[in-house]
Structure formats: structure tokens, C-alpha cells
């Protein structure tokens with residue numbers, strides 16, 4: 001049996017759904033999946049973790065108190081758990097928090113790490129990830145005693161594999177790290193996380209001003225979608241940087257990406273080319289995006305999006 | 321303060337990437353300073369202005385051609401530079417050790433800035449390894465930075481517009497995010513002046529660096545193929561909206 005450690009992220013008291021894709025990807029005939037919960041509520045999360053194939057739930061707490069927020073403490077606790085259970089392979093989600101934590105763990109262990117991979121092979125110690133702004137896919141060989149992987153959110157679809165898991169606990173020591181956590185600051189309301197959203201509606205220069213983004217937010221609200229933007233819209237100050245999709249913004253893999261008034265530059269594409277379905281609304285039949293999407297309409301977004309919102313509202317009402 | 325900035329020489333994101341060997345790209349394209357490293361240089365230069373007697377030193381590990389990229393950092397306000405040259409393609413474990421050796425050999429850092437990721441290998445990890453090598457704290461994706469009574473106060477980008485506010489003892493490593501600042505374009509006199517600034521040359525092979533059992537190697541590169549067949553949705557606005565709903569429901573199954 002090969003022991004595989006899995007880092008689980010909790011958000012608003014629940015296991016983040018994208019974690020279940022990591023659990024799915026990490027399964028293997030002779031894999032013993034150890035799920036690490038840091039200061040988690042085992043009772044609450046046990047059912048979902050068992051439903052997705054966990055064999056052991058490692059309940060990690062810290063002598064010094066809360067493990068919840070200090071990333072250096074959390075990383076040290078995971079390193080301690082890996083040593084304690086003799087685990088050499090670790091996989092987690094390459095979300096903002098996951099990337100930070102996995103990099104701290106890999107650095108602490110001197111272990112190879114591939115972040116934001118779209119696929120991994122835990123037996124062969126290889127992972128595939130995008131490089132050069134998404135223009136190439138690299139296959140990376142990890143060598144050494146340990147291997148750590150951060151899977152791009154939504155790269156692998158979660159499939160249940162119900163079973164039973166044993167709960168084991170570990171009390172970790174948190175050595176002083178010179179890093180002190182102060183607080184989380186929420187900048188923009190309770191926005192839906194771009195990297196977690198199934199549907200993203202993005203606006204670019206074609207939105208013309210900040211006010212007009214309202215029509216995207218209204219449309220998004222009808223189906224729980226997130227709203228994204230091109231760099232032009234961010235640099236014009238219409239929307240905050242946290243909404244930027246692209247090479248120097250967020251990398252997203254939603255099921256549907258609806259691009260409104262976005263030309264489809266290589267840098268924008270670098271952030272959303274792994275979307276399952278790309279739909280573009282653009283006035284210009286020659287815009288690059290009309291060749292690199294799945295569906296496009298040569299139309300004024302101000303004619304299309306409000307109508308789409310109205311129809312979606314009707315449809316949702318009928319179905320309720 | 322001795323303010324170090326780690327710089328990577330990377331292919332321009334607008335360049336056409338051609339794969340020439342199973343795991344190598346054609347390097348005859350335009351190379352630039354990694355965009356996030358510009359934010360790192362900018363923050364270092366701003367910090368220098370606040371603290372008398374500070375110096376900004378740009379450090380890069382890369383081929384000889386990376387000298388041009390270091391000149392960009394010098395034009396942005398770095399005082400001098402160190403190039404650790406190599407024709408090999410070191411992974412982030414080796415890179416961090418080389419940066420550590422160069423920085424320590426140069427006198428040691430009061431603070432180190434890097435970009436939060438490089439746009440070529442998209443590794444997101446060298447700054448963490450550098451911090452561990454130097455036994456100092458690190459924070460990355462930093463969007464706000466200030467020095468307060470001997471501490472670095474940072475805000476790091478988290479998901480969905482949230483930031484984590486943290487305090488670190490000095491020295492520390494800061495991985496700069498895009499929203500940290502707006503790097504200005506260097507002026508012509510600054511570009512001219514940068515030609516006169518000193519670049520010290522080291523050779524990776526001459527550095528005494530720790531060897532790890534672990535490593536990473538790109539064994540194969542493939543073009544990311546676009547398999548999309550763009551189809552036009554025709555008709556008046558109502559028809560287009562209706563068709564988008566059909567796609568959302570029947571093909572993507574998100575409704």
C-alpha cells in the first residue's frame with residue numbers, strides 16, 4: 001500500500017467542493033488515502049470524505065492553539081504529520097491558499113513540487129502543467145524521496161467512491177517561524193471565487209465603464225456564476241484586480257466561460273483556455289476570440305446580455 | 321538596508337513559443353524581465369527611497385543574455401546587479417540555493433523581493449525555498465507592503481478578493497503580486513544611466529551549493545493544442561440569448 005497524504009481545504013465550515021476532485025485523482029488500487037484536516041470538524045466532514053474515498057482522516061491539532069490561519073504553522077504541522085505517518089506523497093488543491101501551503105511544505109521538506117498541474121501520476125511521479133502562459137503543456141518528472149502536487153481547481157471532476165474511513169489524531173508542535181498572522185480582510189463583498197465557479201461571465205473593454213458591469217453581475221446572479229474581467233477593464237479601474245483573468249490574473253477552468261466585449265488576446269487566453277466551453281459575444285467578426293472559442297455571436301453585448309438575464313430569470317422561475 | 325531583488329529572464333508572453341527538442345523551446349525569441357519581478361523592483365526602489373543609505377541589488381540566475389534583463393532592472397532604479405550564469409536549466413531547488421549563495425556572498429540581505437511567479441515555468445515556489453534556505457519568513461502574492469518598527473507588514477492575496485494580513489520579522493522574503501504597485505516605464509536617461517551600472521558575474525558551477533536528493537525536470541513539452549471548432553450563433557438578439565441558454569443547459573449542463 002502506498003500512503004498518499006491529501007490536504008483538505010475548508011471554506012465557510014465545509015469541505016471545498018474542488019477538493020473532491022483531488023481525492024478522485026489521487027485514488028489508485030493500492031493507494032491508502034490519508035486526508036489531513038487541520039483544526040477541522042471531523043464529525044461534520046467525515047461523511048463527505050468517506051463518500052469520496054478517504055481511508056484515514058488525520059485530525060491534526062496544535063499544542064499552541066489555533067492552526068487555522070498561520071500558514072507557517074499549518075505547513076509545519078503537515079510536515080510533522082507526513083513524517084509521523086511516513087507519508088512521502090502529498091496532493092492538494094492549487095487554490096490561492098493551497099499554493100501557499102504546498103510551497104511552504106515542499107520548501108520545508110526540500111521536496112519537488114508541481115503546482116497548478118492538470119494531471120498527475122502518483123506512481124510514475126510525473127505531472128502535467130501549463131507553461132509559457134499556457135502555450136505549452138510540460139510533463140515534469142519529480143525525483144527524490146518525496147513528491148508534492150497541487151492540482152488546478154476543477155481540472156479533475158469529482159466522482160464518488162463510498163467507503164469507510166478511520167479517524168486518527170495527531171497533535172503537532174508549531175515552531176516559531178517569524179511570521180505572525182493578523183487577520184483576513186474581505187475586500188469585495190462575498191464574491192464567488194473565480195477559480196471555483198462553474199460559470200464565469202467576463203467583461204472587457206467592450207463594457208465601456210464600471211456601471212455597465214452591473215448587467216454582468218445581474219446575469220451571473222441568475223445562475224450562481226462569478227464575474228471576471230480582462231486586464232483592460234481592471235486597468236481602467238472599472239473592477240478590482242481580483243477579478244482579472246489571464247496570464248497576470250487568475251487562471252480559471254470553469255465549465256462555461258462567457259466572454260463579453262473581450263478580444264481574446266493571448267494573455268487573456270492564458271487564464272481561461274482550459275474552460276470546457278467558451279462562448280463569446282463580440283461585435284467584431286474578426287476578433288481573435290471568434291476563432292478560439294466554441295461558440296460566438298457577432299453582436300452587441302448590450303443587446304444580448306440583458307435579454308439573456310431576463311430569459312434566465314423566467315426559466316429559473318418556471319422550474320421552481 | 322541591503323535590498324535584494326531576484327529577477328528572471330523569461331520569453332515575452334507575446335512571443336510564439338516553438339518547441340525544438342522534446343523538452344526545450346527555441347530561445348531565439350524576445351526575452352523580458354518577468355512581469356511580476358517588475359513589481360518587485362518597483363517596491364524595492366520605493367523602499368530604498370524611504371530608508372537612507374539603502375542599496376538595491378538585482379540578482380538573476382540564467383544564461384549570459386540575462387544581462388539585458390538585469391539592465392531593465394537597473395533602468396528601473398536598482399543600483400547594481402549580480403548575474404549567476406549558467407546554460408543549464410536549474411529547477412527551483414537549485415535556483416533558490418544559487419540565489420542564497422550569491423546574496424550571502426555579497427554581504428547578506430535586510431530584505432528580499434521576488435515576483436510571485438515566473439511566467440515561463442509558472443512554478444510559484446522559488447521564494448519559499450529561498451526563505452527556507454536562509455531560515456527566514458516568507459509571504460507571496462503580496463499586494464500591500466510596509467515596514468513597521470522592524471517588521472514587514474504584508475497583505476497577501478487570497479481567493480475571491482480577500483487578503484491575509486501578516487507581520488514578518490526581518491529579514492524576510494516578499495513575493496510581489498501585480499496589485500502591489502504600478503511599475504513606471506524607465507526614462508531614457510535612466511536607461512542610459514543603467515548601462516554604466518555594475519553587473520558582477522558569477523558562475524553557477526563555482527558556487528558551493530547544497531545538493532538535494534529531490535529534483536524536478538521537464539521531460540517533455542507539447543504545444544497546448546486548441547481543439548475548439550468555433551461555431552457562430554446567428555440570428556437576432558432573442559435567438560442568440562435562447563441559444564446560449566440551450567448551450568448552458570444541454571451541453572454544459574450548468575443550469
Ligand SMILES: Cc1cc2nc3c(=O)[nH]c(=O)nc-3n(C[C@H](O)[C@H](O)[C@H](O)COP(=O)(O)OP(=O)(O)OC[C@H]3O[C@@H](n4cnc5c(N)ncnc54)[C@H](O)[C@@H]3O)c2cc1C
Nearest residue numbers: 204205206230231246247248249261262263268283284301
Ligand atoms: C505582460 C502582459 C500581461 C498581460 N496580462 C493580461 C491578463 O492577465 N489578462 C488580460 O485580460 N490581459 C492581459 N494583458 C493585456 C492583453 O494583451 C490585452 O490588452 C487585453 O486582454 C485586452 O482586453 P480586452 O479584450 O478587454 O480589450 P480589447 O482587446 O480592446 O478588446 C475589446 C473587444 O470588445 C469588443 N467590443 C467592444 N464593444 C462591444 C460591444 N458593445 N459588444 C460586443 N463586443 C464589443 C471589440 O470588438 C473588441 O474585440 C497582458 C499584457 C501583457 C503585455
